[in-house]
Amino acid sequence: MIASIAWRNLWRNKLRSLIIIAAVVVGILGGVGSDGFMEGMVDQRVNTAIANELSNIQLHQPDFLLNNEINYTIPNPDQYIEVANQMPEVKGASKRIICGAMASTATAATSVLICGVIPEQEKKVTGIYKKVISGNYLNDEQRIPVVVGKKLADKLELNLNSKLIVTLADSSGTITYGAFIVVGMYQTSNNLYDESHIFVRINDLGKLAGITGQVHEIAISLFDNKQTSLVFNKLSSSFKQQIDNKSIDMRTWEQLEPLLKSMIEMTAFFSYLFLIIILIALAFAIINTMTMAILERKREIGMLMAIGMTRGKIFTMIMLETLFLAIVGGLVGLLMSYGLVEYYAHYGLDFGSMGSGMSYIGYDSIVYFKVTDGFYLASFILVAITAVLSSISPSIKALKLNPVDAIRELN
């Protein structure tokens, strides 16, 4: 009956209870909504990085990541491709030559990273071919083709079929250059990437750099990013000998770009921090409301003590009242947050004119919200904890009541 009294007490002052419920709803909407936005933004960034830039796992000659020296190539690269492709989790594996180079036209020049790829292999690993906005992606029919980012094309004033001169140091250290024909332009959500990465066929680059048949990088893409660790471990045991004798070095995308991993952790941290700040503010509102409710019912509580209700039961009654408020607000808040997140997960939040600024830091201009089930659950639990903690002060106030004083007030 104590729970029943607590529940009914809530509705003695409907307006006041509804205001607190509304505050909880708005608090949860704010917390979950901001998490949906931040998590969605970071998730998109990570997915884009994996899909277009990094892939899930990469293999290199151990010194290559420290110094992109052209001669740090992977011996017998096909054995790794073969093993990786046999795994059911693997979507594709691609060989790459990566060189720092100077790209120039008649009007301008800039430094770029030139990626030599096997087009059909690369299509299974990265999605750059899907991002081609004019012309075509690389194929075997074209003559010394290059696919450049739209941003780079604008910078170097390149058009389709323009000639791009690439200058680099070959395997002997001699400065060499080659001319490539622009066959396509791509555009991702990361302007910096688009401005600095160009794609050519691996054989064309191999010949130019004097490392025909050799590769610097093997990129492995998975069907599901969650299986990265599993596949990494499987590959580690398959390639144990090569790793031990330092023929290769294998890394996940998290190890290649620790900043992305930190971003995910930071986002989670800030989401919880934001939620906790909201809940602290909410706690003061709850404490204030419940204290008012207790002061108004001073006589009644005194009478309950007089007739034999223990302090523990009075404490429980007040705590339950607060908890019910929070649970009602929490459930409505979660339901509305779910609706909001689902809406923006489907249609996205378009930043319009601000979008171009966002693409300079690698983010899409349309953010698709994402909230994990864990965050919904954690929000609800945190609201409940806030309610319990907020009930302590009003309960103590109630417990300090002297039944004699209360009765004196009564009579």
Next chain:
Amino acid sequence: MSIIQINNLHKTYTDTKVPVKAVNGISLSIEEGEFTAIVGPSGSGKTTFLNLMGGLDTPTEGDILIGGKNIKDLNSRQLIDFRLHHIGFVFQSYNLIPVLTAIENVAFIMELQGIPKKERHQIAMELLKKTGLEGKENYRPGELSGGQQQRVSVARALASKPKFILADEPTANLDSASTEDLLNMMAELNKSENMTFIFSTHDKRVMDKARRIVTIDDGKVVSDV
């Protein structure tokens, strides 16, 4: 048989500028089945005396033995339990729980005592019937008249099967007809259940019904007839 034995009871309030002796050496014995009125002018100490008897306040000096047990020896937790099982309270302002119906108000005290739901429902129904509230079981206090609310209050006090019922000015907020009804009902319960009633009152009509009148002034018993 004496159910309340009070010996040389004193209560001095020291939280005021000048210490106030609200109860100043009362000794009294109350037998089972009595219908006693504690009377006296305002400030005479009758409410303090009632609070001390009800274990709501602690005496500065003296003993209160209820059923042979000195309640001065009980700690606050034991006192709450003692009040719950041995003393019934009727307040001037009824003091029912406004969100509960009449039957729930009566049953609530039995829930605190740990009586099973079915049994407490049955007892509450019987008590409401005895107090003339049959048909009003599911009314909330706000839907009942003052007299009816006080009847629920008496039913609630009876529900805990107390040794005695303390009623502090129970008719102060009632009109003549309701007062008459309530007093008749309590007198009937006193007779039929042998329930001991102790009132504090100013009301002449209550005094007329009482079989014993203890007059207090300046914290002392000045007459006991």
